[in-house]
Amino acid sequence: QVQLQESGPGLVKPSQTLSLTCTVSGGSINSDRYYWNWIRQPAGKGLEWIGRIYTSGSTNYNPSLKSRVTISVDTSKNQFSLKLSSVTAADTAVYYCARGTVIHDYFDYWGQGTLLTVSS
Amino acid sequence: QSVLTQPPSASGTPGQRVTISCSGGSSNIGSNYVYWYQQLPGTAPKLLIYKNNQRPSGVPDRFSGSKSGTSASLAISGLRSEDEADYYCVAWDDSLSGFWVFGGGTKLTVL
Numbered sequence: 001q002v003q004l005q006e007s008g009p010g011l012v013k014p015s016q017t018l019s020l021t022c023t024v025s026g027g028s029i030n031s032d033r034y035y036w037n038w039i040r041q042p043a044g045k046g047l048e049w050i051g052r053i054y055t056s057g058s059t060n061y062n063p064s065l066k067s068r069v070t071i072s073v074d075t076s077k078n079q080f081s082l083k084l085s086s087v088t089a090a091d092t093a094v095y096y097c098a099r100g101t102v103i104h105d106y107f108d109y110w111g112q113g114t115l116l117t118v119s120s
Numbered sequence: 121q122s123v124l125t126q127p128p129s130a131s132g133t134p135g136q137r138v139t140i141s142c143s144g145g146s147s148n149i150g151s152n153y154v155y156w157y158q159q160l161p162g163t164a165p166k167l168l169i170y171k172n173n174q175r176p177s178g179v180p181d182r183f184s185g186s187k188s189g190t191s192a193s194l195a196i197s198g199l200r201s202e203d204e205a206d207y208y209c210v211a212w213d214d215s216l217s218g219f220w221v222f223g224g225g226t227k228l229t230v231l
Contacts, residue, residue, distance in 0.1 A: 104171065108167060110165060
């Protein structure tokens, strides 16, 4: 059974760079059948797609975040990562990683989510 | 403000049929598939409908999806208490370099 697990600092100061990692278990991240996503959800609000990466290295980002976002993949560790720079309180949210399937283009496996708070 | 527009709330009594709408534009719903996710409190979203009207295995046939033009809808028949959750529509948007867009979510209450 595929599982995704987010990890990160929990608390980041304003203006700093947020770094989160998603570890994939139960299957290889190195497959052209899937792509790997970051999605976030502020408390009490809706979901926002941040971006995705294929193991080829190709990426797509949400235009509203593109200038601050970098998603990378480390196939040797079966992980992919998110960096979001110049964070503000508006970036406080639960961050999910999720697998996307190329053939049907849906998110089939999600991590449990990790709360990232931006505060001094 | 979300690119896709959903009503913030919907409600129904057990056994009823409810529908949740999702309105978008030509660059998203109008030219791409629509997906629906269910999010129970404190959990990650779960796929309900893909490619407008397809159900993954394990999703009851009480859930159905449809799309017309730049709008889509999710219908839930035979409403049950465990259907109380948040529902999100999602579509790919072709503008700029392309990106996934979500609706703002609809909180379904089973009365």
